[in-house]
Amino acid sequence: MAITQKDLPHLSEREKVMPTKKVFVKTYGCQMNVYDSERMIEALAPVGFDETTSIEDADVIVLNTCHIREKAAEKVYSELGRIRQVKLARQAEGKRTTIAVAGCVAQAEGQEIIDRAKVVDVVVGPQSYQQLPSLIFEAETQGRKIVKLDFPERDKFQDLPKRTKPRQASAFLTVQEGCDKFCTFCVVPYTRGMEFSRSVGDIVQEARSLVEQGVRELTLLGQNVNAYHGEGAGGNSQSLAQLLAALGEIDDLHRLRYTTSHPNDMSDDLIEAHRSNSKLMPYLHLPFQAGSDRILAAMNRKHTATAYRSLISRIRVARPDLALSTDIIVGFPGETEAEFAETLAMVEDIGFAQAYSFKYSPRPGTPASMLEDHVPEAVQTERLHRLQALLEGQQSSFNASCVGQVMPVLFERAGRDTGQLVGRSPYLQAVHANASETLLGGIHPVEISIANRHSLTGVVL
Ligand code: 5AD
Ligand code: SF4
Numbered sequence: 381m382a383i384t385q386k387d388l389p390h391l392s393e394r395e396k397v398m399p400t401k402k403v404f405v406k407t408y409g410c411q412m413n414v415y416d417s418e419r420m421i422e423a424l425a426p427v428g429f430d431e432t433t434s435i436e437d438a439d440v441i442v443l444n445t446c447h448i449r450e451k452a453a454e455k456v457y458s459e460l461g462r463i464r465q466v467k468l469a470r471q472a473e474g475k476r477t478t479i480a481v482a483g484c485v486a487q488a489e490g491q492e493i494i495d496r497a498k499v500v501d502v503v504v505g506p507q508s509y510q511q512l513p514s515l516i517f518e519a520e521t522q523g524r525k526i527v528k529l530d531f532p533e534r535d536k537f538q539d540l541p542k543r544t545k546p547r548q549a550s551a552f553l554t555v556q557e558g559c560d561k562f563c564t565f566c567v568v569p570y571t572r573g574m575e576f577s578r579s580v581g582d583i584v585q586e587a588r589s590l591v592e593q594g595v596r597e598l599t600l601l602g603q604n605v606n607a608y609h610g611e612g613a614g615g616n617s618q619s620l621a622q623l624l625a626a627l628g629e630i631d632d633l634h635r636l637r638y639t640t641s642h643p644n645d646m647s648d649d650l651i652e653a654h655r656s657n658s659k660l661m662p663y664l665h666l667p668f669q670a671g672s673d674r675i676l677a678a679m680n681r682k683h684t685a686t687a688y689r690s691l692i693s694r695i696r697v698a699r700p701d702l703a704l705s706t707d708i709i710v711g712f713p714g715e716t717e718a719e720f721a722e723t724l725a726m727v728e729d730i731g732f733a734q735a736y737s738f739k740y741s742p743r744p745g746t747p748a749s750m751l752e753d754h755v756p757e758a759v760q761t762e763r764l765h766r767l768q769a770l771l772e773g774q775q776s777s778f779n780a781s782c783v784g785q786v787m788p789v790l791f792e793r794a795g796r797d798t799g800q801l802v803g804r805s806p807y808l809q810a811v812h813a814n815a816s817e818t819l820l821g822g823i824h825p826v827e828i829s830i831a832n833r834h835s836l837t838g839v840v841l
Contacts, residue, residue, distance in 0.1 A: 403429045404438035406459070409446020411639065412601050413483055415552040417444045420482065420509050422544050427513045435466055440478045440516055445485035447567050450741035456485050460497040467499055478502070478516055482509050484571035487529055488744070494525045505529040506557075506572055510539040531573050537582060543589050548792045549596045549821040550635075550804065555583050555610065555623065556602025561642055563669070564680045564748040565709065565740060568603050577602075577610035580618050580626055587627055594821050597635035597661075597790055597804070598627065606641040606650055621649035621657075628659045634823055635790060637808070639665045640707075643683045643691055655698040662699050663733075663808045666692075667707035671722035675712050679748070685726060692730055703733035703778065703807035710767055711760030712740045713751035720763050727770055733778040733807060735771045739764050772833065779809060779831035786841060787811065789826040791819050810835040 403424050407417040420442060421431050432438055441463055445456050460479070467477040480502035481493050487505035494500050501519040504512060508528045515526050537554075558573040559566075587598055602608060605620060612618040618626075624636055636659045643666060653660055668688045670676050676684060696702055708723060727735075739760040742749035755763075782805070789811045791803035801815045803826075812835060813826050819840065826838035 401429045401439040402432040402437050403440040403442065404432050404435045405442045405444060406435075407444045408452070408455070408483070409444075409448060411552050411599065412554060412557070412603065413444050413446060415554050415601055416483070416506060416509060417442075418546075418552075419540050420444070420512055422541055423510060423512055424516075425544060426541055427517075435463070436470070438466075438477065439475070440480065441466070442480045442482055442512075445481060445483035447484035447488050447571055447743070449738060449743075453485050453489055456481065456493075457497060460499055464497075464499040476520070478520055480504060480512065480516065482506070482512070484567065487571040488567065490529055491527050494527065501525060503527045503529070505531075507531045507536055510536040535576065535578065537578055537586075543586060543593070545593050546590055546595050549594055549790055550792055551590050551595045551598055552601050553583065553586055553590070553598050554578070554601045555620075555638075556600075556605050556608045559604045560607075561604060561682070562680055562747075564678065565712065565743065565746060567743045567746060570745055572603055575604060575607055577608050579611040580623055581611075581613060583610065583623065584626055584630070587630060587633065591630055591633045596633065596821065596823065597637070598633060600624075600627075600636070600638040602638075603640065604642050604645065605638045606645040606647070619647060619649055621647070621653040624653050624657050624660055628657055634659060635806075636660050637663060641666050643668065643681075643688050646691055646695065651695050651698050654695060654702065661806045661808070662701050663703045663705070663806065664695065665705040665707075668726060669707060669709050670712060670715070670719070671724070671726035672715070672719035675715055675719050678714065678751075679709075679712060685722065688726070689729065704730065705808075706732055706735045708735060708737040708767060709740050710737065710763040711755035713748060713755065714753040715740075715755055724767065724770060727767065727774070731778075732771060732774050733809075734775050737764060737767050737771060776831070776833050778807075779833065779836060782807075782809070782828045782836055783831050784828065786825050786827045787838070788823045789813070789838070790823045791815065791821065793820070805836065812837045813840050815840045 405417045407413050446452055470477050478501045479499055481500055482504045486503045493503050502515045504515060508530050515528055519526050556577045558575045559568045560575045562569050608620040609617045627636055669679055669681055671685050673684045787805045789803040789805055791801045793802055795802045795812050799814050800812055803811050805811050811826055825841045827841055828836050828838040830837040
């Protein structure tokens with residue numbers, strides 16, 4: 381059950397009306413964590429908390445952590461060392477500070493966090509953060525440490541308050557969580573659990589409330605979002621394509637995106653949606669991880685390099701102007717130079733508008749972490765540099781090909797320079813243009829005049 385103001389006797393009448401306490405949230409990692417952080421702040425609002433960007437002012441500090449790659453836990457412990465100083469300084473002023481560690485490091489490390497960092501009061505996993513207000517209350521009133529790592533039967537979204545005003549016209553919406561794929565390098569199936577899809581009705585309701593508050597673009601999130609199979613109105617299971625169609629019916633919602641996908645779940649109807657759903661943006665993030673079939677098998681990716689190539693061809697037939705993005709790992713255990721060359725060849729052949737690439741890092745508890753044939757760090761670094769040089773080149777030429785085009789840009793925020801706004805093209809490029817603030821939150825035609833490596837500059841028509 382969601383905790384409400386009336387459940388909290390420690391709040392005075394005044395506190396129940398207006399926020400009197402501050403919460404500072406630091407987010408690491410993926411977009412899902414960004415979404416979760418927003419929802420944690422929303423969950424704390426009814427019990428008197430307002431967000432602050434100044435850690436020294438915070439009565440509650442939340443670290444929403446990521447465990448996907450190397451040294452994640454170490455980063456959290458060193459941040460907790462700094463936070464200890466903040467807590468001590470506040471204590472000297474007679475102020476109390478409650479510290480919570482949330483997210484995937486919390487799920488993976490649990491009690492260990494409290495044992496190693498005495499400053500922490502609450503450890504809460506990604507499936508239990510809806511209980512954050514009561515966990516903080518318990519920690520504060522009972523003066524004890526709390527570790528909450530349940531995967532509750534009841535879906536946490538049922539217990540979160542309604543969405544409050546989003547910061548930008550583009551918002552994230554988690555529709556699916558967890559993953560059953562068990563790639564051998566990945567911690568997600570252990571930290572986020574098995575696949576779970578929210579119902580279509582629930583998602584449409586959340587989307588409508590965001591759109592009523594000015595959101596014009598939604599990115600549907602899930603660790604394996606295209607495996608989405610939520611319950612529809614008639615109780616039957618609906619695919620991601622069907623969910624996208626249902627969201628497409630919302631009038632003032634103009635743009636839809638989704639991330640992250642697995643190649644094996646790119647169903648025919650989803651590929652068709654890239655042709656027929658006019659609100660679905662021509663952009664797809666589809667990780668392939670490695671170009672060698674031997675490495676893909678060792679990663680338990682369950683697809684081959686050829687299958688990925690032919691999938692991309694089919695999607696490009698449906699949507700010829702599709703901009704592609706991907707994730708790639710270099711230096712997986714046992715990867716030879718020839719096998720790495722197959723990754724380069726895949727990138728050369730397919731062409732990516734942008735991409736994320738990483739050195740393999742062993743994650744505790746994953747099958748790949750037991751493998752012994754480590755690729756030396758220096759070799760990993762050298763391969764990553766070569767790969768990133770190729771990817772940067774592709775991104776630059778994709779951006780250069782946009783010069784002279786007129787693109788609809790959704791303006792999201794003020795830019796660094798006065799009079800400048802920043803928005804997104806359909807292909808997810810950042811676009812800078814001089815424009816009046818009245819254009820914020822709307823889609824406007826922009827003629828692209830300059831291509832930078834990671835963004836575009838243009839003139840509003
Ligand atoms: N080492 C390196 N990269 C990893 N990723 C996931 N686990 C690891 C790991 N152990 C990368 C994958 C994934 C992205 C989110 O992070 O490329 O798609
Ligand atoms: Fe991890 Fe993605 Fe593989 Fe799932 S599909 S195990 S989230 S890399």
